[in-house]
Amino acid sequence: xxxxxxxxxxxxxxxxxxxxxxxxxxxxxxxxxxxxxxxxxxxxxxxxxxxxxxxxxxxxxxxxxxxxxxxxxxxxxxxxxxxxxxxxxxxxxxxxxxxxxxxxxxxxxxxxxxxxxxxxxxxxxxxxxxxxxxxxxxxxxxxxxxxxxxxxxxxxxxxxxxxxxxxxxxxxxxxxxxxxxxxxxxxxxxxxxxxxxxxxxxxxxxxxxxxxxxxxxxxxxxxxxxxxxxxxxxxxxxxxxxxxxxxxxxxxxxxxxxxxxxxxxxxxxxxxxxxxxxxxxxxxxxxxxxxxxxxxxxxxxxxxxxxxxxxxxxxxxxxxxxxxxxxxxxxxxxxxxxxxxxxxxxxxxxxxxxxxxxxxxxxxxxxxxxxxxxxxxxxxxxxxxxxxxxxxxxxxxxxxxxxxxxxxxxxxxxxxxxxxxxxxxxxxxxxxxxxxxxxxxxxxxxxxxxxxxxxxxxxxxxxxxxxxxxxxxxxxxxxxxxxxxxxxxxxxxxxxxxxxxxxxxxxxxxxxxxxxxxxxxxxxxxxxxxxxxxxxxxxxxxxxxxxxxxxxxxxxxxxxxxxxxxxxxxxxxxxxxxxxxxxxxxxxxxxxxxxxxxxxxxxxxxxxxxxxxxxxxxxxxxxxxxxxxxxxxxxxxxxxxxxxxxxxxxxxxxxxxxxxxxxxxxxxx
Numbered sequence: 100x101x102x103x104x105x106x107x108x109x110x111x112x113x114x115x116x117x118x119x120x121x122x123x124x125x126x127x128x129x130x131x132x133x134x135x136x137x138x139x140x141x142x143x144x145x146x147x148x149x150x151x152x153x154x155x156x157x158x159x160x161x162x163x164x165x166x167x168x169x170x171x172x173x174x175x176x177x178x179x180x181x182x183x184x185x186x187x188x189x190x191x192x193x194x195x196x197x198x199x200x201x202x203x204x205x206x207x208x209x210x211x212x213x214x215x216x217x218x219x220x221x222x223x224x225x226x227x228x229x230x231x232x233x234x235x236x237x238x239x240x241x242x243x244x245x246x247x248x249x250x251x252x253x254x255x256x257x258x259x260x261x262x263x264x265x266x267x268x269x270x271x272x273x274x275x276x277x278x279x280x281x282x283x284x285x286x287x288x289x290x291x292x293x294x295x296x297x298x299x300x301x302x303x304x305x306x307x308x309x310x311x312x313x314x315x316x317x318x319x320x321x322x323x324x325x326x327x328x329x330x331x332x333x334x335x336x337x338x339x340x341x342x343x344x345x346x347x348x349x350x351x352x353x354x355x356x357x358x359x360x361x362x363x364x365x366x367x368x369x370x371x372x373x374x375x376x377x378x379x380x381x382x383x384x385x386x387x388x389x390x391x392x393x394x395x396x397x398x399x400x401x402x403x404x405x406x407x408x409x410x411x412x413x414x415x416x417x418x419x420x421x422x423x424x425x426x427x428x429x430x431x432x433x434x435x436x437x438x439x440x441x442x443x444x445x446x447x448x449x450x451x452x453x454x455x456x457x458x459x460x461x462x463x464x465x466x467x468x469x470x471x472x473x474x475x476x477x478x479x480x481x482x483x484x485x486x487x488x489x490x491x492x493x494x495x496x497x498x499x500x501x502x503x504x505x506x507x508x509x510x511x512x513x514x515x516x517x518x519x520x521x522x523x524x525x526x527x528x529x530x531x532x533x534x535x536x537x538x539x540x541x542x543x544x545x546x547x548x549x550x551x552x553x554x555x556x557x558x559x560x561x562x563x564x565x566x567x568x569x570x571x572x573x574x575x576x577x578x579x580x581x582x583x584x585x586x587x588x589x590x591x592x593x594x595x596x597x598x599x600x601x602x603x604x605x606x607x608x609x610x611x612x613x614x615x616x617x618x619x620x621x622x623x624x625x626x627x628x629x630x631x632x633x634x635x636x637x638x639x640x641x642x643x644x645x646x647x648x649x650x651x652x653x654x655x656x657x658x659x660x661x662x663x664x665x666x667x668x669x670x671x672x673x674x675x676x677x678x679x680x681x682x683x684x685x686x687x688x689x690x691x692x693x694x695x696x697x698x699x700x701x702x703x704x705x706x707x708x709x710x711x712x713x714x715x716x717x718x719x720x721x722x723x724x725x726x727x728x729x730x731x732x733x734x735x736x737x738x739x740x741x742x743x744x745x746x747x748x749x750x751x752x753x754x755x756x757x758x759x760x761x762x763x764x765x766x767x768x
Contacts, residue, residue, distance in 0.1 A: 102400040103393060103408065104425050107150075109383055110311040110344030112257050114150040114193055114407075117400060118421055121347065121387050121409035122155020122197040122260070122315075123442070126167030126451040127461065131158065133169060133179030136451075138186045139463035144414050145190035148421030151407075152192055153260050153313070153347070154183070156199025159247040160240065162212050163200035163268060166449045171196060171247035180254035188255075195258040195313065196251050198244055198302070202268030203229040203277065204353065209449075215240075217272045217294070218279040223354045224266070234282065237294065240268075245301040258311030258344070261298060263334075266352030269295040270317060273334065274325045288330060292337055299341045313345045313385075314338050318372025321351030328375040339380045347385040347409060348373040358677045360412070362437030363522025364389045367399065374404035385409045391435050393424035412442055416456045431539065433457060434532055436525035440755045443673035455755040456529055458489075458762035469766065471498045476741075478768070479504065479564040481550045481731060484512025485754055486746025486761040487570030488533035493765035495540035502564070503537070504548040510534040512572050513747075514754070519595040520619040521681075529754075552734040559739055566741035566768075569732040570761070573725040573747040578608075584700030591617040591722035602717030603655050606703050608695050609722035610661025611669045615678055617722055618657050622685035625653030651684050658688040658714065660705060665691055695719075725751045 104116045127137040141152055157171045158164035170176050180196075187194040203216035204224055214222075215236065216229035232240070248259050263269035271277040272294035278285050284293050295314075302312060316335060320326045326334075335346050350359045350369045358364050366389050373386035387409030390396055396408040414420060417433035424432065433456055441453035441460075454460035475498045480487045483505035491501045509515070511530025518526035537544060558564050575592050582588060591613050593599045605621060607614045627635075627649040635641050641649070659666060659682070666682070666689045667675045682689060693707040702715045725747070732744045745764050746757040 101397050103397045104421070107383070107406065109151075109258065109313065109407075111309045112193060112311040112344075115191060116148070116150040116421065117407045118148075118150050118396065119347075119385055119407050119409045120144055120149045120152045120414045121349075121385070121411045122153045122262075123411040123415070124156065124165065124168065124446045124452070125461065126446065126449070128167055128169040131164070131168065131170030131172075132176065133183050135464045136461065137169065138183050140461055141183065141194070142186045142190060143463050144418045145187040145192035145194075147414070147418035148425060149192055149414060150421075151257075152187055152194045153197055154194065155197030155260070156262060157196040157247070157251075159198050159200050160243040162210055162215060163202060163205050163240075164210055165199070165201055165205065166209050167451060168199065169196070171198065171250050172243065174250065177250055177254045180251070180256070184255040193257040195256050195260050195311070197260040197262050197315065198247050198251075199262050200240060200244070200268040202271045203227070204267055216268070216277060217284060218277060220277045220279070234284075237284065241294075241297055241301045244298045245305040248302040249305040252306050252310060258313060259302060259306070260313040260315055260347060261302060262315050263295050264315045264317040264349050266317075266320070266322075266354055269298065270320070270352065274320060274322070276322055276325045288333060292334055295334070296337060296341050299338060299343060303342050308342075311344045312342065313347055314343050315347040315349060316376075317351055318348045318369060318376060319351055321355040321357040325352075328372055331372070332376055332379045335376045335380050339382050343382065345383040345385060345407070346376060346380065347387065348376055348405075350388050356680065359388060360437065360443065361439060361522075361674050361677055362525040363677065364437070366391055367395050370399050370404050377403075377405060383407055387411070389437065391437075392432070393420065393429065412437075412454075415442065415452075415454050415460050430535055432532075433536075434525070434528040436529050438525070438671075438754070439673040440671050440753060444671035447672040453755065453759070455758060456532075458759045466766070469493070469496055472768070475499050476565040476768070477563065478502070478566050478568060479555065479558065480568045480570055481555070482512065482570035482572055482746075482748070483507075483510040483534070483544060483546075484570060484572045484746065484757075485514060485529065485533065486572070486748075486757045487512075487568070488530070488537055489758050489761040490568055490570060490745060490765045491542045492533060492536045492540065493762055494768050495537065495542050497765070497768065499768065500541070501537070502543045503545065504550045505544065505546050506549045508546050510544070516592055516595045516613070517616065517754070519597075520616040521623040523616070526754075550731060552731065552738070555735060556738055566743075567735060567739050568764075569729070569735070569742070569744040569748050570746050571728045571731055571748045573751045574728050575721070576724045576726055578721055578723055580695055580698060582698040584698055586698050586700070586703070586716055587718045588698065589718060589720045591720050594720055595620055601655070601720070604716050605655055605657045605718045605720060606714060606716045607657065607659045607720045607722055609724070610659045610663075610666040610689065610691060611722065611724065612667060614659055614661070614722035615667045615670065615682065617720060618659055618687045619678065619681055619685065621655055622653060622657055622682075622687055625655065626650055626685075652686060657685075658690060658716075660693045660695060661689070661691040662694045663691065727751060
């Protein structure tokens with residue numbers, strides 16, 4: 100048996116394996132109550148084989164709450180919480196709630212009250228300045244932690260987790276950035292620990308000596324002037340002395356400029372933070388953040404870097420991961436690709452979370468189980484992009500006989516474009532998963548076939564297929580701009596596919612997602628590679644400053660031109676900020692509210708707020724959007740009786756919408 104799936108202890112709590120579903124904001128409790136949606140979401144993850152589920156966050160009071168979070172602030176919550184606990188226990192997993200108080204991260208528009216913090220330091224996350232807590236109010240909040248923990252115990256939870264990471268209230272007391280107090284709660288590190296340790300003490304008094312307490316800590320705040328792993332280790336040692344039974348180690352604050360969960364974060368990148376803490380404590384340590392595969396999880400445990408592994412979004416993507424891994428079915432695991440389109444982006448939009456790769460996540464009540472069809476058909480799907488593959492997968496699960504015709508030699512469609520820029524390769528994992536899933540379900544995929552109306556109609560008339568599904572995607576818009584010169588004119592899609600070579604002075608027309616991705620793809624192309632960087636660093640061959648220059652400065656001068664105001668407006672909020680930071684890091688110049696008037700031998704004539712300007716360039720790349728590729732559907736309409744169109748072929752959309760559209764069509768097939 101692997102170490103990952105061996106039983107282990109957290110204090111008095113025995114867990115069936117070392118895989119923990121760490122807390123994530125779901126937005127499934129609009130009034131703070133436990134809903135059927137929340138219960139069935141977690142029931143599915145418990146049934147999938149995870150050892151322990153941490154439900155989070157669960158508000159201890161109203162003033163530090165957030166949209167859609169489950170509450171622990173009133174006894175009226177207990178019956179619903181008990182239902183949740185019973186559902187998870189029935190599937191063999193354990194469950195604890197995360198005690199949540201946001202402090203200066205709370206939105207007054209949601210709570211109806213000003214947010215509070217140790218000191219009145221404005222929050223870059225919310226744009227609000229909190230009210231400084233009095234000692235009397237601090238005592239009230241500590242009492243709220245105590246009461247919430249007791250309610251959790253009464254509801255049957257197997258323990259509690261105290262949130263002391265990510266820049267929330269306890270973090271705010273710990274950090275010199277947000278704690279400027281001069282009373283006993285402020286000063287040196289030992290004094291700044293006081294609030295967090297008093298919370299732990301109050302919770303321990305409430306639940307007794309044997310009830311498991313976990314604390315989630317930031318292994319490094321990643322905030323200049325705040326804590327590193329050194330201070331985190333000291334805090335964790337104090338927590339152990341205070342009677343904490345395990346430590347859940349995550350990355351930095353929400354305000355940090357260092358990405359935490361986006362796909363450009365290497366898998367397992369923050370394991371070193373958990374490892375650093377494990378070396379100075381004797382209680383179990385949980386490693387998390389971008390640990391997406393059981394193979395990586397097992398490696399971390401075998402190397403002694405942690406005692407448990409935390410996964411959140413990966414278990415949203417595939418609740419059956421533990422069972423699949425225990426059965427050795429690693430290739431059937433649906434990957435989390437770190438896109439954040441349905442999870443974090445929805446949190447920012449105050450919407451319930453969804454999942455790009457798993458259309459069932461959060462919809463377990465609505466969808467129920469996937470029922471086999473009573474009338475199986477022979478289906479022809481045109482196109483092996485995400486829509487076509489997802490439709491084929493779900494239809495095959497329901498018992499239909501599915502064939503895909505794809506004109507290219509590989510699956511995935513536009514996923515190959517999205518995966519081209521640096522740090523975006525995870526998109527490829529989705530295409531590979533969908534292809535494998537289809538093949539394992541008996542779907543026949545023919546590559547290199549260009550479907551024509553005649554070939555399709557003939558196949559239907561001969562009885563080869565009963566129904567045709569058009570998933571032909573979209574193609575890039577080609578502008579009609581006068582070109583009087585010899586400057587190379589290219590399409591972004593061809594550049595991202597590696598089909599076209601560019602010059603060294605490049606103008607990218609279109610500052611949406613594709614334009615940004617193309618700029619980053621080209622900017623990184625001639626910079627220092629990772630293997631060379633490691634060699635030069637180990638040999639001290641270059642200064643740190645020179646190595647950074649070599650990592651970020653290639654031999655291409657790149658400018659993005661965008662007609663509208665702002666760059667990357669169609670990129671999700673959880674990812675956009677880091678991609679814009681990368682543009683700045685690589686020296687890409689961005690000009691918004693600027694349009695191209697003409698391309699000549701002297702350069703590109705552009706028009707902006709300051710009038711016309713001639714910009715030198717040897718290459719112009721157009722990334723101005725796409726339009727549906729629906730000609731095949733229109734040619735078949737009225738000639739094929741059973742015919743539908745899905746995905747981008749209907750209208751261009753994000754990958755999440757394409758997957759969910761295909762799933763919805765397939766379950767009604």
